[in-house]
Amino acid sequence: MKAHDGIYLDGAWRPALSGEVIDVVDPVDEQVIARVPAAGAEDVDAAVRAARAALPGWAATAPAERAARLSALRDALVARKDEIAETVTAELGAPLAFSQAVHAAVPIAVAGSYADLAARHAFEEKVGNSTVFHEPVGVVAAITPWNYPLHQVVAKVAPALAAGCTVVLKPAEDTPLVAQLFAEAVHDAGVPAGVFNLVTGLGPVAGQALAEHPGVDLVSFTGSTAVGRTIAATAGAAIKKVALELGGKSANVILPSADLAKAVNVGVANVMSNSGQTCSAWTRMLVHRDQYDEAVELARTAAAKYGDRIGPLVNAKQQARVRGYIEKGVAEGARLVAGGAEPPRERGYFVSPTVFADVTPEMTVAQEEIFGPVLSVLRYEDEEDALRIANGTVYGLAGAVWAGDEAEAVAFARRMDTGQVDINGGRFNPLAPFGGYKQSGVGRELGAHGLAEYLQTKSLQF
Numbered sequence: 001m002k003a004h005d006g007i008y009l010d011g012a013w014r015p016a017l018s019g020e021v022i023d024v025v026d027p028v029d030e031q032v033i034a035r036v037p038a039a040g041a042e043d044v045d046a047a048v049r050a051a052r053a054a055l056p057g058w059a060a061t062a063p064a065e066r067a068a069r070l071s072a073l074r075d076a077l078v079a080r081k082d083e084i085a086e087t088v089t090a091e092l093g094a095p096l097a098f099s100q101a102v103h104a105a106v107p108i109a110v111a112g113s114y115a116d117l118a119a120r121h122a123f124e125e126k127v128g129n130s131t132v133f134h135e136p137v138g139v140v141a142a143i144t145p146w147n148y149p150l151h152q153v154v155a156k157v158a159p160a161l162a163a164g165c166t167v168v169l170k171p172a173e174d175t176p177l178v179a180q181l182f183a184e185a186v187h188d189a190g191v192p193a194g195v196f197n198l199v200t201g202l203g204p205v206a207g208q209a210l211a212e213h214p215g216v217d218l219v220s221f222t223g224s225t226a227v228g229r230t231i232a233a234t235a236g237a238a239i240k241k242v243a244l245e246l247g248g249k250s251a252n253v254i255l256p257s258a259d260l261a262k263a264v265n266v267g268v269a270n271v272m273s274n275s276g277q278t279c280s281a282w283t284r285m286l287v288h289r290d291q292y293d294e295a296v297e298l299a300r301t302a303a304a305k306y307g308d309r310i311g312p313l314v315n316a317k318q319q320a321r322v323r324g325y326i327e328k329g330v331a332e333g334a335r336l337v338a339g340g341a342e343p344p345r346e347r348g349y350f351v352s353p354t355v356f357a358d359v360t361p362e363m364t365v366a367q368e369e370i371f372g373p374v375l376s377v378l379r380y381e382d383e384e385d386a387l388r389i390a391n392g393t394v395y396g397l398a399g400a401v402w403a404g405d406e407a408e409a410v411a412f413a414r415r416m417d418t419g420q421v422d423i424n425g426g427r428f429n430p431l432a433p434f435g436g437y438k439q440s441g442v443g444r445e446l447g448a449h450g451l452a453e454y455l456q457t458k459s460l461q462f
């Protein structure tokens, strides 16, 4: 696979001072496919300085000019959509059709949405005798994970650029190649030197140096709760803005009036997609006790269809982690009805599509984010019980409600402590605010709400 042996700094690819490298591995066959620099603290410092130096110029550009650059960025991504899909397939292991339909197409839609928003957004408003200016927050540190590697980059960088911020991106070490491709697209789009910078590197080295850097004004992080907590503490001590997207354990609530077969089939597909490596996945299916056995049977049949269709997990560590959770589910008394901890292939980081029945709310597989193709099916007695279970985790990122009557589903959804709820299989909306209640995070991404994260207000009184 093609890779740059430098970091993208101040408008050019330059060697990293650290001299260290990261091996990029194809999770399907465990072979090294490329090497990229593992930047150190000095490299991060140079990138932050470049972003700082570029800030006054970029912040002062007219929103229409920023919109034009974002529109060009969208076009550059469109021109390379096949390369994007092939790259994500190579470094994440996602099946090519999924990479095309999701990993390439969604970021293109999001980049396009910010080209529109940059042109239309009211960066100035009148409030009584004041004029309120919405100004860029400053230098943004974007730290992203590997599960939707380009989407998570675009969901931070596009609104930051639209707002007039400059950016240093530290992508996940498992998926740096699509981030390099993105940097090329930014370059081709004519974004001025220093406005966007890319440092590939390890989390505890480059990521930590970036999150702690005094030249950064806002840290936007997506990833694990453990790292998010550290980043929030560091940012808090420095009185720095922080945005966190930390995952979930979302409930798929199937009310008795719902179309059970549809709700279960869509629910299983939702969990298995991207091999379960989706922070918003509906990993807990809640079914009324009278329909429970039928739902479990439907889920078992649905999961069996995914046997050869899902890709591997991203790396050996994640595979071991997910297998550990499956073993824990069995040990705590959940009933395995599909899949299991045994890897389905000798080579590659695969895990079988797995369904647990007889899961009770306090079990580990009902509480913790597994991040693999593992569904837990829980039984509820009545609607109040379903609500208690749905709201009974530390997370609150997403969810689903199914009912015969839309108003019934909406009434239930309004009582859920969560940031997004899909009603009867509602489709993903790249303009809807995305983010968590409770420990799923702080702040919102996407659409106008995502843009607002990168703005701060200044009021002038007349």
Ligand code: NAD
Pocket (backbone or CB within 6 Å): 143, 144, 145, 146, 147, 170, 171, 172, 173, 201, 202, 203, 204, 205, 206, 207, 208, 209, 211, 222, 223, 224, 225, 227, 228, 230, 231, 245, 246, 247, 248, 278, 279, 318, 321, 369, 370, 371
């Ligand atoms: P992680 O939190 O370690 O990695 C996410 C990003 O943070 C990567 O770019 C990483 O390099 C960086 N990072 C790691 N340590 C850092 C530090 N000390 N300072 C600054 N940056 C640092 O996540 P992971 O180990 O790749 O995955 C572990 C678990 O996290 C998963 O099993 C899953 O539960 C969760 N996760 C959630 C999401 C999500 O979308 N919310 C994404 C990925 C992982």
